[in-house]
Amino acid sequence: MTAGGPGRPAAPDERRAELAANLAEVRGRIAAACAAAGRDPAEVALIAVTKTFPASDVRLLAGLGLTDVGENRDQEARPKAAECADLSLTWHFVGSLQTNKARAVASYADVVHSVDRSRLVAALSGAAARAGRTLRCLVQVSLDEAEHRGGAAPAQVPALADEIAAAPGLELGGLMAVAPLGADPAPAFERLAALSADLRRNHPDARSVSAGMSGDLEQAIACGATHLRIGTALLGGRRAIVR
Structure with a gap:
């Protein structure tokens, strides 16, 4: 529940205090997980996933x-x-x-985490080139073929990474994955770490590993995640409508 109570948005000062408390808690979890893994918290970027939340929350977080x-x-x-x-x-x-949204996304996004097929590489490359921008792209890997949640099969990752690296307007950043639902995320994240190590043999600068959300950030950090995509733990339960 947000500070404003059911059906009532929090006042700006209340919302800022709520977000500040949530942010401190998440950063504390990151610090503890990094300490347990022998990692520097500075290696881990925290991304606030603001789906269904208003631009005012983005401003408060900034x-x-x-x-x-x-x-x-x-x-x-x-x-x-x-x-x-x-x-x-x-x-x-x-x-x-x-692919029909590539041009729009290329106009404002700096990083695209969900590149999973050749057609999307081509669409993003053309859009970025037209916009005079460079997009950092991560290959989304499917770690559970039964779920249909998007992502390239692990065997497809090397070729897709090569396409991104060679495409005008794009820069290969690394890999992204979502842990399978209802299962221990650690084995999936370990597999992602191994795929990342393989990728860096041919693309040493593709170091990004986007993995870990509110419920599994500790396991992701233990397996080498460099980017965490955190929504609920920062912003609270999803809203039905952006206001």
Whole structure:
């Protein structure tokens, strides 16, 4: 429940205090997980996934020092990015992406985490080149073929990574994955870490490993995640409508 109570949005000061408390708790979890894994917390980027939450929350988080923002849907991300254009933010597109949305996403996103097929590589490359921008792209890997949650099969990763690296307007950043539902995420994240190590043999600068959400960030950090996509733990339960 948010500070404003059921059906009533929190006042700005209340919401800022709520977000500040949540952010401190998440950063504490990250610090503890990094200590347990023998890692430096500075190696781990925290992305606030603001799906269904308003641009006012993005502004409050930016004021608290969190300037990496993730979105799942273009129709929500585009106006939010425009409304916050005066802020120095890094926008991450983390959801499934249709090729017909590539041009729109390329106009505001800095990083696309969900590149999983050749057609999307071509669409993003053309859009980035037309916009005069460079998009950092991560290959989304499917770690559970039964779930249909998007992602390239592990065997397809090397070829897709090569396509991104060679595409005008794109830069290969690394890999992204979502842990399988209802299972221990550690084996999936260990597999992702192994795929990342293989990728870096041919693409040494593709170091990003986008893995870990509110419920499994500790396991992701233990397996080498460099980017965490955190929604609920930062912002609270999802809202039905953005206001």
